[in-house]
Amino acid sequence: MRRIGVQEEILSENDRLAARNRQLLEKKGVFTINLMASPGAGKTSLIARSIERLKGELRLAVIEGDIASFIDADRLASMGVPAVQINTGGACHLEAQAVAQALSRLSLEGIDLLFIENVGNLVCPTSFDLGESSKVMVSSVSEGDDKPQKYPAMFQAVDVVILNKSDLLGICPFDRDPFLRSVRQLNLGVKIFELSCLTAAGIDAWIDWLREGVDEMVAIRRPPESGGCS
Amino acid sequence: MRRIGVQEEILSENDRLAARNRQLLEKKGVFTINLMASPGAGKTSLIARSIERLKGELRLAVIEGDIASFIDADRLASMGVPAVQINTGGACHLEAQAVAQALSRLSLEGIDLLFIENVGNLVCPTSFDLGESSKVMVSSVSEGDDKPQKYPAMFQAVDVVILNKSDLLGICPFDRDPFLRSVRQLNLGVKIFELSCLTAAGIDAWIDWLREGVDEMVAIRRPPESGGCS
Numbered sequence: 473m474r475r476i477g478v479q480e481e482i483l484s485e486n487d488r489l490a491a492r493n494r495q496l497l498e499k500k501g502v503f504t505i506n507l508m509a510s511p512g513a514g515k516t517s518l519i520a521r522s523i524e525r526l527k528g529e530l531r532l533a534v535i536e537g538d539i540a541s542f543i544d545a546d547r548l549a550s551m552g553v554p555a556v557q558i559n560t561g562g563a564c565h566l567e568a569q570a571v572a573q574a575l576s577r578l579s580l581e582g583i584d585l586l587f588i589e590n591v592g593n594l595v596c597p598t599s600f601d602l603g604e605s606s607k608v609m610v611s612s613v614s615e616g617d618d619k620p621q622k623y624p625a626m627f628q629a630v631d632v633v634i635l636n637k638s639d640l641l642g643i644c645p646f647d648r649d650p651f652l653r654s655v656r657q658l659n660l661g662v663k664i665f666e667l668s669c670l671t672a673a674g675i676d677a678w679i680d681w682l683r684e685g686v687d688e689m690v691a692i693r694r695p696p697e698s699g700g701c702s
Numbered sequence: 703m704r705r706i707g708v709q710e711e712i713l714s715e716n717d718r719l720a721a722r723n724r725q726l727l728e729k730k731g732v733f734t735i736n737l738m739a740s741p742g743a744g745k746t747s748l749i750a751r752s753i754e755r756l757k758g759e760l761r762l763a764v765i766e767g768d769i770a771s772f773i774d775a776d777r778l779a780s781m782g783v784p785a786v787q788i789n790t791g792g793a794c795h796l797e798a799q800a801v802a803q804a805l806s807r808l809s810l811e812g813i814d815l816l817f818i819e820n821v822g823n824l825v826c827p828t829s830f831d832l833g834e835s836s837k838v839m840v841s842s843v844s845e846g847d848d849k850p851q852k853y854p855a856m857f858q859a860v861d862v863v864i865l866n867k868s869d870l871l872g873i874c875p876f877d878r879d880p881f882l883r884s885v886r887q888l889n890l891g892v893k894i895f896e897l898s899c900l901t902a903a904g905i906d907a908w909i910d911w912l913r914e915g916v917d918e919m920v921a922i923r924r925p926p927e928s929g930g931c932s
Contacts, residue, residue, distance in 0.1 A: 510741040510822070511824050511845055511849055511853060512740060512842075512844065512846045512849060538852055539852060539853060539854075539855070540852060540854050541851040541852050543851060543852065562825075564794065564825035591825065592824065592852070592853075594741050594822065595769065595792075595793075595794035595821065596826065612742075614842070614845075614867065614870070614874070615740075615741055615742025616742045618773055619741055619742060621770065621771040622768055622769060622771050622773065622822070623741060623769060623822075624769075624770050625769070640870075640874075644870075645900070
């Protein structure tokens with residue numbers, strides 16, 4: 473009982489901070505993706521492909537969550553976008569407080585699209601709202617087609633499922649139709665994109681979805697205080 | 703502070719129960735593997751290959767840890783070995799208490815080799831001793847070669863690292879030598895097996911290691927009470 477009580481307390485404090493992050497990000501008009509997946513499913517590669525396509529067109533930034541190392545932030549910073557690394561020091565997910573700290577290190581006025589790469593984990597990140605505009609998960613062909621049944625909460629929590637490593641269809645054992653059926657059974661309204669970050673096949677539809685998200689965020693952004701014209 | 707206090711309390715209660723599991727398993731002479739990995743790295747496939755090779759020779763059993771579903775237990779039970787499923791109902795790792803309950807459902811006297819398949823997660827299972835004889839992790843080629851740097855605690859905690867999906871070397875981007883170097887830097891004494899559960903290449907060395915473990919466990923097993931011969 474005590475354990476559940478403490479967990480609820482942590483989650484409710486997290487929700488409070490996440491709401492504050494969301495308010496700030498909406499005010500600044502930053503379309504923000506909380507990107508979740510198993511280790512090695514291709515989160516960083518997806519961000520890299522997205523940067524490659526959108527760099528001249530949108531103002532991008534990245535918050536990188538990892539237990540240890542600066543590998544991903546270094547890789548993405550080398551592509552010329554602001555990248556802040558959060559090292560969780562053992563924790564298995566990002567929390568809103570760490571994201572708030574990372575946001576304070578970015579110039580939000582100059583950002584249209586922000587990727588938050590969560591720790592590689594199909595379980596714990598599901599429970600923690602970060603204040604994002606949209607939750608996106610990456611599942612990869614090489615992980616097998618039974619992941620929706622085994623990790624249902626993740627597939628239910630997200631707005632988008634990306635099936636990555638489509639270049640391995642036919643090489644790795646993976647039954648595409650049952651996978652898609654299981655995803656839709658768990659989450660009727662979910663968007664699904666099939667693509668390969670390695671070859672870039674199928675990436676266009678994902679990029680269009682990002683563009684739409686940025687456009688919608690601009691539309692809901694609070695208009696700046698007018699100086700009046702009386 | 704309060705959070706850390708509760709976590710320590712949980713871990714110390716877990717250690718107590720794990721020690722009891724270990725004592726029971728050693729008394730019964732059951733060589734027990736705690737198998738950990740990312741989702742989809744090949745834990746169940748490795749167990750299936752091991753059953754295939756050892757079924758006529760050793761008495762095997764499996765405890766399957768999953769957040770939801772009975773897919774893995776059903777798959778392995780269909781191979782004719784006793785399989786107990788633990789559904790953690792959302793928890794991201796197995797704990798010693800759930801394993802104790804599962805052990806009570808197995809006839810330990812009739813088991814030489816027990817696989818405990820943990821929840822697919824490279825973070826949380828590291829902290830929870832289950833009472834196993836040996837911790838083994840599976841890392842797969844399709845996850846990429848940077849996993850040791852990103853999840854060092856897991857690579858440090860284990861006795862064995864299995865590099866699975868070796869059939870994808872040359873297909874997926876993966877630099878073998880830096881991966882092996884990183885693993886050895888984190889864990890000097892670790893055993894490493896490179897294999898493919900899909901093609902069975904390289905599986906023999908792993909099977910020999912299991913046989914040795916079972917032999918050692920038999921050697922440390924307490925001798926049965928002698929009736930005397932006076």
